[in-house]
Amino acid sequence: MPKPRRSLVLSTALVSAAVAGWLSASSLASKSAETGNGIAADQQVTELLNRMHSGELSGRDHPWLMERLLSLGRLEEARRVLSPLLVDQPHQIPLSLLMADLLRQT
Secondary structure (H helix, E strand, C coil), rough: CCHHHHHHHHHHHHHHHHHHHHCCCCCCCHHHHHHHHHHHHHHHHHHHHHHHHHCCCCHHHHHHHHHHHHHCCCCCHHHHHHHHHHHCCCCCCCHHHHHHHHHHHH
């Protein structure tokens, strides 16, 4: 009788190892994909910052640039992008609150 029980334990261990391997592989794959997306986003942000400094950044790209800078944790740069927007639109309460929060965090 020990033989069937032994094969059941071995089968369970084998299935558990396969599931653990699959979970590890999927976790690593998602992390590498996020890293690749992060690099691409960082390059896009750098390109948009260069366009902003040269005066070629469109008005609809400002919010996207702000969002990306904030999501990447680049708060100093986000503050520098927000400053001209706040000068152009001084009575926008959400922009003022965002600037106050950025000043508090940096």
